[in-house]
Amino acid sequence: DLRPSLLTIESIEVVYHGVIGALRGVSLAVPRHSIAALLGANGAGKSTTLKAASGLLAGERGEVIKGRIAYDGEDIAGLPPHLLVQRGLAQVLEGRRCFASLSVEENLLIGGHLRHRTATQLRRALDLIYTRFPRLPLIRRSAAGLASGGEQQMIAIGRALMSEPRMVLLDEPSMGLAPIVVSDIFDAVRALNQQDGVTFLLAEQNATQALRIADHGHVLENGRVLSHGTSSALMARDDIKRFYLGES
Ligand code: ATP
DSSP: OOSOEEEEEEEEEEEETTEEEEEEEEEEEEETTOEEEEEOSTTSSHHHHHHHHHTOSGGGTEEEEEEEEEETTEEOTTOOHHHHHHTTEEEEOTTOOOOTTSBHHHHHHHHHTTSOOOHHHHHHHHHHHHHHOTHHHHTTTSBGGGSOHHHHHHHHHHHHHTTOOSEEEEEOTTTTOOHHHHHHHHHHHHHHHHTTOOEEEEEESOHHHHHHHOSEEEEEETTEEEEEEEHHHHHTOHHHHHHHSSOO
């Protein structure tokens, strides 16, 4: 891929509580305007890679002890999440936490406060979210706690989009959702990428769905990148099919 890289991770090693091994030298590059998938089993290091890039390790007593993380050509290792959001790098954590008693729209508006935005920019972001997730305007005034799991995932992604990011780090959006709902969410991610130019790094155990929309995939195992390639090349490999795509 000849597009310049928006996020570059070079040989990072991550420790939690001073204990080595969470990441043992992970490198990957996410080209501008692409979708990259981070695949692998439970505990392989997908979430840790996203947290390293989004400034979220500190809260879990994790630390990048080696390597380099660059966003848009600048070193970002150690920067806190709010400064990254201000530069256009947003994240959606695993588990889609919503404020249950606030309305869907209030949950979205909270995301706009992380980056200085004018009223026009907020309106534009909200319109885009409602276009890409047409379920949300239908329930915008009801409490987020009453929304389905899929709708809550849409709210979580929407909240990140309120800062009009250039890149979103998205952790396990399919978790606990029915396949049809997962398809809807992944279709929306693809539209955000293709129509709106948002770059994504997507961590997923559901490799089949992730590779369907991703340009590239990186397979992690035990804190290392086991293999990487274009989605079509990975999907054609027998070992990948057997271990990650549920085929035999
Ligand atoms: P999952 O899908 O379960 O989130 P993952 O591929 O995202 O899996 P990570 O959560 O990144 O994997 O975990 C990588 C390694 O780091 C694992 O060995 C895990 O036990 C360890 N780890 C993750 N978070 C912490 C933490 N807060 N404290 C200590 N160790 C952690």
